Amino acid sequence: MMKNWLAAGAVALTVGMTSTIAQAQTTTIPGEQVGLAVGAPLPEGIYAINTFTYRRADAPSSAINPNTGLNAGALDTAVNIPVLVWSTPFVPFGGRVELLVAPPTVFAFTRNGAGRGNKDISINVGTFVGGIWAFDLGNNFGVSLLGGAYLNDLNGDRGSLVSVNGPTATPVLPQLSSNTYRMGVAASYTGDGWNITGNLTANIYDSPGRFGGRVGAVLGPQYLSDSLNFDLTATKKFGNFEIGPIAYGTYNFDIGQFSAAAGNRGRFAVGGLIGYDFKVFTVQAYVARDVVTSATYTTAFGRTRDNYSTDGWLRLIVPLYSPAPVAAAVPTPLVRKY
Template sequence: MIKNWLAAGAVALSLGLTATAAQAQTTTVPGEQVGLATGAPLPEGIYALNTFLYRTPDASPANIGVDVGVNIPVLVWSTPLVPFGGRIELLLAPPTVFTFGRQSGANGLGRDTSINVGTFVGGIWAFNLGGNVGVSLLGGVYLNELNGDRGVLTTNAGGFAGLATPQLASNTYRAGIAISYTGDGYNLTANLTGNFYDSPATFSGNNSFGTRGPFIISDSLNLDLTATKKFGKFEIGAIGYGTVNLDTSFNSLAFNNRGRFALGALIGYDFGPVTAQVYAAHDVVSSARFTTAAGNTREDLRTEIWGRLIVPLYSPTPVAAAPTPIVRKY
């Protein structure tokens, strides 16, 4: 059961967003895969995961910026197919993003939003290398272009407040590699994820704010790190994650924003049929900047709180052992 839920996350998939183009980030949210042994192959079966993120910027004064929530339901089918010894696992994830404007009033960013964003479809090819070590390869696509013209934030009065989801102007092609050690109750995992875009990209629908594009969307790399240990039903350990934008040129949505990295801690509990995890992290470095009311420039650091549930839904019935004949010797 331990390895089932450690690997059951194979991948948690989502899209995050921020209030301005200067804060543009990868479609795959950094940190969404920590706590999961993404390199280890899953036993055959069907698994459900739900991961929720709440992010708040540390920007001051406190009435600026936008808080973000991301809900990531994932369905994983670990198939009976094992070509060349690697198990094929199929993934489906339709994430939802929520924004919560800090400002109030008719002209503030007080209008809360929720958007069902690009559904992810993909697969994993996972190998057991022996010695409790696993390696997996992931490939897939976020179907962002199905979202049409969902690319702006508005004020309570209906005015333009900034770009919210420029990543939705292009499908996101995703590739990843992960390695995990899961022996003796440990989960030591490193997961590298790449996001690649059809850039420049534009929104296909009508947009009264004139923000249909083209958008130069930066390709990017994410690194998620996990180092936890099981003590009975409890799990505890350290996590770290970050992202690097590969194009920070003037015309890029990631202009002057090379990336960020966060450190934090995780605690989990195995309830039997359901496993729960909670983890939190804070940026220790960020190249994104914001300007205070006094005109000073500071790092735009963030605090993130995560929660996750993992539920195995189905596993094949074990084959009954053949009866052993009783032999008596007289």
Template structure:
């Protein structure tokens, strides 16, 4: 199996808790890229990745949150100026799970489609097992992103929109650096999300769910430090997000962000690689939330070009 893996795509972790308040974060999931050597170029081929995050929020939060991020990566044969071009597509989904299932005031389970992410990466092998990459793309929320409203088990409106970030396309830019020598994966990844703010949802203005919403631009940091021992991989991870606009007009009002630390374990099955990582909030702003997050990932190479077989040489026989 290959030593370098690259993923993109994703979705917001935040969920609206009332009609007037939302815990806003970036559309790109903080921590979505930990465990991946995102700074290193992939060998030519096509790869499928799926990352699922389950976020167990501390009480009194009425919900837990799941995020599923399937990604298809084409590492092309094009290497302009020595950097490999890699094309990405991802249609993320958010799942909201109500905790108080036996209460009429509890929240119903829902799912929300995030706008399909399309983008590209320009990845350079700098030699000596160092690599660096640049990423650019967009979540097409104006095309196929959901609004999402929380409803109580009794049928009343419990809060919405769940993800006000999806009122605008999300423009994503990133830079990553990796060291992959001697079985190590030491990677730092910065991801910026930028919005057409204020943003509006289409359709009616029921309960004020159309907007406008002032959406804060944000920055994520994903950190990985793992080591492979044969087919096993183990190490530490950290990730977090920072919101730039925390003014009273912003959906990130008073929420500067949060940071989590944890660990990762992986195993190479030959035909696929699996990873599991767990993290816990260690720092946050006053109105953000504490959570324990369990994530699983599966990486499957679908295609790689086969070497051209050498033409057989003529065989001369004498009788």
């Protein structure tokens, strides 16, 4: 059962979005699929999954991003990802077709002290629609292919705010100025209680993008960098408990001065995961800390420092429906007359 739920969560978390307001530019959140058997086919049924992540950077409230000149601190970010997954009965060429839909939401929470403006915000991310084609290769190995899109052009709350001091609009999430086209490939080994999984996810944009509204430089063009995320898992199950190390990162291809990812090539974080199988649902929690980052900030003394981040995650996986197993035929007794 745990293996099935791991696969369910893997499908659901293909819909995450970035938790970095100020710096990272990928739409798919790095680390959204760690701890999950992303390559394993999901048994037929319907599943509900919710994942929440909270991120805090090291930069203090007075810090400045040297690449943009904007404030780089006093801001925590979070993402909530509710998902509905239908693992269909269709298995063309031996691969299970799995369809999913989800409307992620991103939050920002200021850490400004007394005497400074404070404002918490939430932004609805473009609804993700997509599918996975997952294959069981035998001997507890599986692979999957993913395709889909975040429909940012159809959503409101697309990451641009109007200033209270004038008509200027500010793109809080510039990547939402374009639909995001997502492709992925994953491989998993799930034998003997292990979950050893590697996953690559690409985000492709219509660059430059533009927000709807008044004409202005801040509404567009927005130059967006294609990006690549990688999630790694090596956990082991002991009874109902699960534990093990995880790691994840992101790589931005365009970090030029006009890019939304200007000066930020990416990050890599490592951490640990614990989980528990309650039979009717599964809970996982994990924490990770950057060990490499290209994000920086300038201190009040003019020194440039690496802006490391710490992420906390909580995941709930609930199977809603599975078809009743087909009853085995009762053999008809053979009667002989002598």
